[in-house]
Amino acid sequence: MAAKTLTIDGHLVSARPGETLLAAIREAGITIPTLCHLDGLSDVGACRLCLVEIEGQRRLQPACMTMVSEGMVVHTNTPRLQAYRRQIIELLFAERNHVCAVCVASGNCELQRLAGMVGMDHVRYEYLSPDCPVDISHARFGIDHNRCVLCTRCVRACDEIEGVHTWDVAGRGVDARVITDMNQPWGTSTTCTSCGKCLLACPTGAIFPRGVTVGERPHASERIALIVDARKQRW
Amino acid sequence: MDLHELEAIAERELAQRPRLRILYCSATGCQASGALEIKRRLESLLAETGRQVEVDVGAVGCLGLCGRGPIVRIEPSGETFEHVKPDDAAEIIAALDGHSCDVARCDQNHPFFTRQMLIVRRHCGLINPDRIEDYIAVGGYRSLYHVIHEMTPAEVINAITRSGLRGRGGAGYPTGLKWATVAKSPGERKFVICNADEGDPGAFMDRSILESDPHLVLEGMAIAAYAVGAEQGFIYVRGEYPLAIERLQKAIAQARRHGLLGAQIFESGFNFRVDIRVGAGAFVCGEETALIASIEGRRGQPRPRPPYPAESGLWGMPTLINNVETFANVTAIIEKGPEWYSSIGTEKSKGTKIFALTGKIRNTGLIEVPMGITLREIVEEMGGGTPDGSPVKAVQTGGPSGGCIPASLFDTPVDYESLAAVGSIMGSGGMVVMDAHTNMVDVARFYMEFCKDESCGKCIPCRVGTVQLFNMLTKLRNGQAKPSDLSKIEELCELMRETSLCGLGQSAPNPVLSTLHYFRHEYEQLIGAEGNHGS
Amino acid sequence: MTTSTTETAADRSARPAGDNRRKILEATMKRFQYQGDALIEVLHKAQELYGFLSPELLSDIAQRLHLPPSRVYGVATFYHFFSLAPQGEHTCTICLGTACYVRGAALLLRELEELSGVKAGRTSADGRFSLLTARCLGACGLAPAAVLDGEVVGHADRSNLAARIRSLLGREE
Amino acid sequence: MSRLRIATIWLGGCSGCHMSLLDLDEWLIELAARADLVYSPIADAKRFPPNVDLTLIEGAIANDEHLELAQTARRHSKIIVSFGDCAVTGNVTALRNPLGTAQSVLQQVYIEHGDPGGVIPRDPGIVPVLLDKVVPVHQVIPVDYYLPGCPPSAPRIRALLEALIEGREPATDIRYG
Secondary structure (H helix, E strand, O other): OOOEEEEEOOEEEEEOOOOEHHHHHHHOOOOOOOOOOOOOOOOOOOOOOOEEEEOOOOOOEEHHHOEOOOOOEEEOOOHHHHHHHHHHHHHHHHHOOOOHHHOOOOOOOHHHHHHHHOOOOOOOOOOOOOOOOEEOOOOOEEEEHHHOOOOOHHHHHHHHHOOOOOEEEEOOHHHOEEEEOOOOOHHHOOOOOOOOHHHHHOOOOOEEEOOOOHHHOOOOOHHHHHHHHHHHHHO | OOHHHHHHHHHHHHHHOOOEEEEEEOOHHHHHOOHHHHHHHHHHHHHHOOOOOOEEEEEEOOOOOHHHOOOEEEEOOOOEEOOOOHHHHHHHHHHHOOOOOOOOEOOOOOHHHHOOOOOOOOOOOOOOOOOHHHHHHOOOOHHHHHHHHHOOHHHHHHHHHHHOOEOOOOOOOEHHHHHHHHHHOOOOOOEEEEEEOOOOOOOOHHHHHHHHOHHHHHHHHHHHHHHHOOOEEEEEEOOOOHHHHHHHHHHHHHHHHOOOOEOOHHHOOOOEEEEEEEOOOOHHHHOHHHHHHHHOOOOOOOOOOOOOOOOOOHHHOOEEEEEHHHHHHHHHHHHHOHHHHHOOEOOOOEOEEEEEEEEOOOOOEEEEEEOOOEHHHHHHHHOOOOOOOOOEEEEEEOHHHOEEEEHHHOOOEOOHHHHHHOOOOOOOOEEEEEEOOOOHHHHHHHHHHHHHHHOOOOOHHHHHHHHHHHHHHHHHHOOOOOOHHHHHHHHHHHHHHHHOOOHHHHHOOHHHHHHHHHOHHHHHHOOOOOOOOOO | OOOOOOHHHHHHHOOOOOOOHHHHHHHHHHHOOOOHHHHHHHHHHHHHHHOOOOHHHHHHHHHHOOOOHHHHHHHHHHOOOOOOOOOOOEEEEEEOOHHHHHOOHHHHHHHHHHHHOOOOOEEOOOOOEEEEEEOOOOOHHHOOOEEEOOEEEOOOOHHHHHHHHHHHHHHOO | OOOEEEEEEEOEOOOHHHHHHHOOOOHHHHHHHHEEEEEOOOOOOOOOOOOEEEEEEEOEEEEHHHHHHHHHHHHHEEEEEEEOHHHHHOHHHHHHHHHOOHHHHHHHHHHHOOOOOOOOOOOOOOOOOEEEEEEOHHHOOOOOEEEOOOOOOHHHHHHHHHHHHOOOOOOOOOOOO
């Protein structure tokens, strides 16, 4: 099959047929923001961060779900796209309670990185401040819905990679929440294999390993004295 | 079943039919106003005088003037009565016998009736929707026979294309082109779906068609299936429409029994089976990819297009999705020819469109009018203006995806392009009339609340944007907004329009944008007198 | 899932022996050959039979249709029609579509809330009455419209609805 | 060239941003050579003075006193910087927002989870009255620059201040947490 030639931000790029535009853009060394996309999982085109302008098309298209075609002329970083991306990140930050200062993922969080990448120095929208639960009923993992961005990467990783489908989304609109089984505490799920793929896939601190939050850190200061005592007895 | 049998049914039906008939509207609107009680009274009165055979008391579909129900019509005189009460039964029987009667009559010379052009609704009010014989007697299923035996699928598609028919669900995509794409798309199976998830608040034309003339839709679907090569069809009906569902179920069973649906229709090699799928209350399922997800038993969330359902739809197969009114246009085009059809309407919008005229309007109900008629003709002449005679302020078309058109633009012709040019859309046909008492910020807020509640939650701009917009409009309404908030509202509207995944999110800002455009002063009046924030 | 189940509602959902609702539901699933695609049709049937979808019922359906429980729960909570909590014995649904809205449906709803002491979307503490809202019943010609125990009431106003609700609730006392 | 007049204020925050400012160590002496600190929690001024060139605001707007001070600062300052995550986003200070209105928060803190027989402190004019929602500074006054971070590191603070003192546009520098 012949390679497809397209123009991305003024550069001629050659791509394999059947390849997504996102892959071609990345191969060309151009970085565009993504959130719901994760290599290895199917794409849903939900976060709208990878929208690009394609000449001759009226609507913006998600690069992750658009196939390359011959002669395509693509713009990935126009002022308009930059403005939209910033707005989308603002909307996400305003939706739930994303408090980097107290988050286990701070410093290793895609949402936090995206904020910097799109130049979001403040959120112009009102914070919705929903009352979201934290579920730490599972022995190894926890989920803090305050930090969930509904990218559904956990849902897809669990379904497509682990083949279990413990996770899904319940409710709709801004009230939608990821759930395990019958919206029951994760620890009581009968389908979860505790494989941790949802944890690997989560872009934020929503799904986190148990034992890393401040309150869970193993403190046992009295053991220091115990050790000293023990050594004294041996000497 | 062959053509002779069809004709025989029609002849038998007409021969059996009593000359004297009392027809009552049995659609939802008139039933809710007491039509069934009137029917019982009429029947018992006739039975008392032994005339139950001589006079036929029959149910018919919607006569259109829903705001004045119950509606009763007598034949052969054709007189039509409105606001009928059970106690009027004796008078109506008297009228049937040529005596005078005091029951209020519909003025059928009123523009509400005379300006209409009935194509889709041509049988409404004439036939009993529960009886396939009635439909066959008015020429039903002849088009299907004609198509199967005398036309190739390509010829059918060609006819639909030449007719200029465009999708009546809102966006106005050329129907022939859609059919051609599905016909060309490779797939081991193909599907035809009738979108009867009429979700726009203020629109009930599809409901009325299904309740009044279900076979018309089934025949249209069967013709489409023949044209695109599908053997299975689905009608996706709102769960809120129990009567429409019941009548469809009956109609499908009757058609199957008569060999008009099912295997080897009209003794040809063409098979077509139709199943009903009942929606479960999600406006977004009117969007075709969400509708498909719903038929597949999943959450009704849309997915990005392309690929379009015409190429990859239900279970990944090529799928034709048209709306109820679109399918209901098909038999007339086959019967009278594409040239006849394309002679009606404007250059780019052919045929007729049904509108549901509601709100602050004297004549509430359904009207079928040729494309190109002006809003003024509809609202002022046909609708008769507001009930109290005060001036009409605006008309909202297209539901939550549409816009508010001010009275100053009422000379706009009703066609896809003209309505889009004034910031609204044709939509499915809701037309809500507003007077001076209606605050336009409230209207925008009402629609945004609707969109917020109906957002599926998949894409961020719609999921969060609708809530933010709703909150901003609420603040505005409560006098807590700053002048800078208007530009913030506009900016967010643009984001949603340009980046939302599906039509719901993309068009959700329309009611806000159109009211901001035409009634900006109503927004500005609500901005706090404090002026610029903080300073 | 929910603890708001009232006594009366619970009584109603736990019918004594001779309950053949499970059989009817099974027959529905069988008719669809236990295919997952039929989930929404099956949920419709289940709700029609039981009045609401309890967690046990949903788990059961998931098992029979070979679907992950989370998918069934996700679908059941996506659509407005499905209720995971029992509804009152009598329901009044006020249409909040545009035509009804323009003709004062929002005010009507507030008045009914005051009259009945039940908030929109809720059921009274004794489980006898639910006040619900709908997104356009398609009866715009009769705006404002309401549905009282399945029957459409056109040109609804405070006095005619209140009287009918009172007589519905009173009749069984 | 006249000396710059700089102010810093501390609203609903932990003062960590001010600590980070003090981490600038000897650069503060350089700064002092070019600017006067006319109002600050680390200076001894009782009233926010007029004609301030640059004000750093640490902390979110959580009570009526914050609101008033922020508005005063805006009136008297040419440039306002939202200084740190609490000022920019509400941050930890805003964690109370999901708990509901001020009354509901006080109820939970002082009565439900507080001492048995606890009382909600109320001393108008002395104890500032909580706002129903904690909001970032830019929601109550226009803000010119944002320096997120919890706290922003000393070098980042310095980079911003240097640019503003020299009349340059500061480089975008976004790091939350």
